[in-house]
Amino acid sequence: MGERENLFTLLLSASSLSGFFRIMEFYDLIIQNDREVLSAYDQQYKELVSAQANASRNAAQLAEVKGNLVNQRARVVALEKQVNGALAASGKPEAMARLIEEFTLYWENVGLYEVKRHFQALANAMNHLPDFIQSSKNMLKTNGREYTINIHEDDLNEFLRSEDELFNSFAFHFNDGKVSAEGESGNLSLLIEGEYTIIHEPENAIMFQVDKLVFNRLELPDTTRKALQEEFDMNFYPKQLVSFLKATEVTSENKNLTVKLQLDM
DSSP, rough: OOOHHHHHHHTTTOHHHHHHHHHHHHHHHHHHHHHHHHHHHHHHHHHHHHHHHHHHHHHHHHHHHHHHHHHHHHHHHHHHHHHHHHHHHHHHHHHHHHHHHHHHHHIIIIHHHHHHHHHHHHHHHHHHHHHHHHHHHSSSOOSEEEEEEEEEEEHHHHHHHHGGGGGGGEEEEETTEEEEEEEETTTTEEEEEEEEEEOOOOOOOOEEEEEEEEETTOOOOOOHHHHHHHHOOOOOOOTTOOEEEEEEEEEETTEEEEEEEOOOO
């Protein structure tokens, strides 16, 4: 019932040594039970906190998904109005409709393939970036407590071209906190704009967040950007470079990408 005072009184009033130890055994059983109750409570509390955190994350993700769907719906409606208006005003709606259909087929048969080819080449090259940094004398520096990686855009472009000839007509640029990559090949042009950010889940990494994707001067929808980003891993993982380091900060200014790392204790 939660009462403990009588146990202490019984201990003091034990008439024999055997009685004293018998009371101690009961007292030990009660204390052990209390510990189990407290341990169970602590576990339930941790599970509740974890469930609340998961619920908050799910709510935030649902809100983001809802916002994306609302924005996408607005863009689709606006695009439908724009296309319908252009068809009506063109004087040749059948020809315009065929042109739109041809462009759609071109994207599905050629454009998507070319964009995926560039993303795949970039993902493959990122797997070898740690080796490239280690082989370069001045890219990785330390003051004993903090490590710094500094990559000039010219060095990165040279590395990418050594990895795949596809990058001979494709170049990265670092400026104003943004990362851009663009190139042309024949009648095809591609522009990728985004930024590098630090993530810690499922593991510490420098993630390339694609904010804008333009194919043949036509900006692709966010659903296409996200699908490509999920399909191709273009992240940089510091532990592939040095197992005991983690990235804490990344900046892209004045043609340089700078990553700060510290010991992952």
